Amino acid sequence: MTANGTDSTGSQGGLRSRTSVLIHPNLAQGGRFLVLPHPRTGIPTYYLHSSHANASASTAGTDATSADGELFELSTIKDTRYDRSWMVSGVNTVVSAGQLEVLSRVDVRFLVISLLYSALGDRKFRSLEDTFEQISLGLFAKRSDEAVEAVAALKAASTEAKDADASREWSDILTFGSLPLVYTALTQVADVQDLPGGEKAFRLSLSKMYAILDAKHARLSMRSTFAAAPNTLGRSFERRWPLDSDPSAYLTDTPGTDSDEPKEATQLRRTLAAEIIATNLPPALAAEYCTHLGIASAT
Secondary structure (H helix, E strand, O other): OEEEEEEEOOOOOOOOOEEEEEEEOOOOOOOEEEEEEOOOOOOEEEEEEEOOOOHHHHHOOOOOOEOOEEEEEEEEEOOOOOOEEEEEOOOOEEEEEEEEEEEEEEOHHHHHHHHHHHHOOOOOOEEHHHHHHHHHHHHHHHHHHHHHHHOHHHHHHHHHHHHHHOOOOOHHHHHHHOOHHHHHHHHHHEEEEEOHHHOEEEEEOHHHHHHHHHHHHHHHOOHHHHHOOHHHHHHHHHHHOOOOOOHHHHOOOOOOOHHHOOHHHHHHHHHHHHHHHHOOOOHHHHHHHHHHHOOOOOO
């Protein structure tokens, strides 16, 4: 993990200079940024595709690595009330009045699942090219409609705009669909049908999708997973603990104690794990998955 200080200046139009600290895995130092819909919210989000592969990602349980590269999501942490300063280790530099930006490794299959589920509800088989072309057209039109609804002044011109937008595409989705790691992810989450000429057609496979999500949920729900992340999962576990007893006893990776812990501990870990997975799924699909798990809700 590396922290770099950056300083960017706005255009001649008068945007203010922005100072930030970027934290990123060592291999996320090059590649191409794509603007793609976030799998949960659909909001355009920056993702970095790096052509480097990192074997440690698979051992960490992200399943986000392959010889085809990796995908990283860019998140920004900025205090809206106070200026923050950051110490950049290694270069002994303090970045004043800056924001924190983080590149986090993500499992590309979450994005592929979200795109297929959100934009191709008819569950028809489509070729690779047609799959992402239809997704890019549909989601571009959806974003345009949302913008028109949000700005009343645009409604008068919406009829002409819709005719023009009907043939416009979300170009980064097309680029995303052409990446080798996306093709690999697609074969893992979709039913595949052979077409003439050696091509293949795809549609979202519920059985494959649930198998992937169940495997992730099982790993996240493990006692050892919570014990290895005391500052994140452990704190969430302690805050949500429903009994009067001390929850810290159930946050240690002690062999042979799982069978002795109360059912509340196991259920709480399952619920928290489901909520984490839900942050990477469209709301309707997240609700369906919680029903599949027999969990009341996940936010």
